[in-house]
Amino acid sequence: MAEARERWVLFDWGGTLMSEEGPTDVPMALWPEVRATEGAAETLALLSPHFRIGVATNASVSPRNLIEIALGRVGLREHVDDVFCYTEIGARKDEDAFWRTVMERCGVEPESVVMVGDSWDQDIVGPRSFGIHAILYAPTGTLLGRDVPVVGTLPEVVPLVRRHFATLAR
DSSP: OOOGGGSEEEEOTBTTTBOOOSOTTSOGGGSSOOOBOTTHHHHHHHHTTTSEEEEEEOOSSSOHHHHHHHHHHTTOGGGOSEEEEHHHHSSOTTSHHHHHHHHHHHTSOGGGEEEEESOIIIIIIHHHHTTOEEEEEOTTOTTTTSSSOEESSGGGHHHHHHHHHHHHHO
């Protein structure tokens, strides 16, 4: 069984860790103001001492270096071990090629990864088809009742991640 710090918790970037309120044709790092989603800093601070933290994103306007700058502007970069982005991988989160690359770079099997995000198709269906446990972030509650864990706030992710990995250790 993998040690805790060999396990990964991946978060979607826009709409999950960061607010997407800004120009869609300009990289987020260049926006006059960027904002982390409520509870993002607390959640990453609680998880990062125990698990590796990654960002998995389909962002097409922002390359990896600008994603890292945007995360740094809101104090999240210090908690993030790696960024997996469409602009670098050349595949989206609903494609196996994306997840094969992520698993290779992380050096783990899918059961050692949890994905958290706000898009049903990209953050839940895609990773689950590859064998990755997924948690839906639905702050508006519009997707409740699905067959996956659903949270309304990011801090609610922490006990779900711990519980998921604890069940694997048995």
